[in-house]
Amino acid sequence: MKFTLKYTDPHSKARAGEMITDHGKIETPIFMPVGTVASVKGVHQKELKEEINPDIILGNTYHLYLRPKTQILEKAGGLHKFMGWDRNILTDSGGYQVYSLSDNRKIKEEGVKFKSHIDGSYHTFTPESVMEVQRIIGADIIMAFDECTPYPCDYKYAQRSMHMTHRWLERCIKHLEKLPYKYDYSQSFFPIVQGSTYKDLRRQSAEYIAGVGAEGNAIGGLSVGEPADEMYAMTEVVCEILPEDKPRYLMGVGTPINILENIALGIDMFDCVMPTRNARNGMLFTAHGTINIKNKKWEDDFSPVDEMAITFVDTEYSKAYLRHLFAANEYLGKQIATIHNLGFYLWLTREARKHILAGDFTEWKNKMVKQMDKRL
Template identity: 85%
Template structure:
């Protein structure tokens, strides 16, 4: 994997870059639609390519391991072939999903024993077998196995967890060196910074991760309930330490405003279920604020969903029609809203890139943040 920086904003730490892998170029900053179980929920791959047009999407090791299971993905020739996606894929290691199973998992030095949310069967994830699973899935970018701490989190627990994440990282690296590629393309490996919302721990973890010398680095353990100001503070601390010549990936973030503010702090890559999950509940993100399409005020609004939108749904359907689909619980309504929201997120990061290249990102970002705070 190669990374080059094309431009740096003079009034912030925002940068426009380019990641090149065997599956193509990823222009940064980038938002990665979440395709947890080998599908971006409610969207055909053709729509994903032609309308939303992301350079990279995300899959999840935990979910793919359970269903359809790695042996089936291997037989298909890897996740790209299984789901008919010829662009880049990143896989989360499953650490966050294990975190979310707090009532059904036990963490030890060896790894994590957890109970499947599907059938109650027991499984164990270790740094070693998670690397093997990600080799079988075959994503272009794979993540280290880590522990994601909750918020709020006791300082001593956060410290112990961080050190274990570092030890797990060393085990991941050692095992990857002994685990050959399974397909005819390379995989890039990203370690993950932890440390909760404690500045000294974040600094320590960022230094440890930076010293690992990976081709890219991730920031985990944020967007788990902490105030946005704490998220930004921790991101700022970490980005000041992680190497400038490597891409930085902030995991699980976030709202459109979160994304713009973190781009300004030097983050290059994002993912979040918010655009798709909120779409299924009738919330639409736009450049001028958020719309709850279920509200009665839209019942007789026959204007396009979003005249500025980049996807076909934005101008082919009206707000009144989309509200009607939600009122009668038609699946098409959720699909339309999903395509719109993902299209908006990709438009947002690409506009950010344009303004970084043009040299006026800070002014544009401040204007967009003010606009997107509106409830329409």
């Protein structure tokens, strides 16, 4: 993978960059739609490519390991071929999913033993096995195995967890060196900064991660319930340390406002289930605020879903019709809302890039944050 930093905003730390992998170009900043189980929920690949048009999407190691299982993915020739996606894919390591199974997992130095949410069977993830699984999945960018600490989290626990994540990283790197690529393209490896909401731990972890010299770096353990101001503070501390010539990925973040504020701090890559999950609950994100399409006020509003017309659904359907679909529990409503939200998130990061390159990002960002912080 090759990363080129094109421009940095003179009034913030916002960056416009370009990543080149064997599956093509990724212009940053970028939002990666989440395709947990080899599918961006409710969206055909044709719509994903032609309407939402992301350079890269995200798959999930934990879920793909359990279903359809690595044997099927390997037989298919990897995740790209299995799901019919010829652009870039990033897979997380499953560390966050293991964290979310707090009642059904046990963490030890060796790794994590967990109980499947599908059939109750027991499995163990180690740094070594997770590298093997991600080789078989075949994503263009693969993540180190880490422990995602909860919020709140006491200092001693955060410190112990951080050091274990660093030891696991060493094991990931060592094992990965022994594993040849499975398919006819290369993979890039990103380690993950941890340290909860403690600045000294975040600095320590960022310095350790920066010293690894990986092709890119990630920040984990945020967007787990902490106030936004704490998220921004941790991001700022870490971005001051991570190398400027490598892409920076903030995992699991967030709202449109979170994304713009973190772009301003120097983040290049984002993923989050919020645009798809909230869409299925009737929440639409727009440049002028958030719409709860289930509200009665939209019952006889025959204006387009979004006059900005980012995707075809924005002008193809009216707010009244979309509200009716949700009231009737018709799945088409969820699909329309999902395409709209993902289209908006991709528009937002691409528009941010344009303004970074134009040199007026900060002014535009402040205006957008004010506009989007409204309930319509």
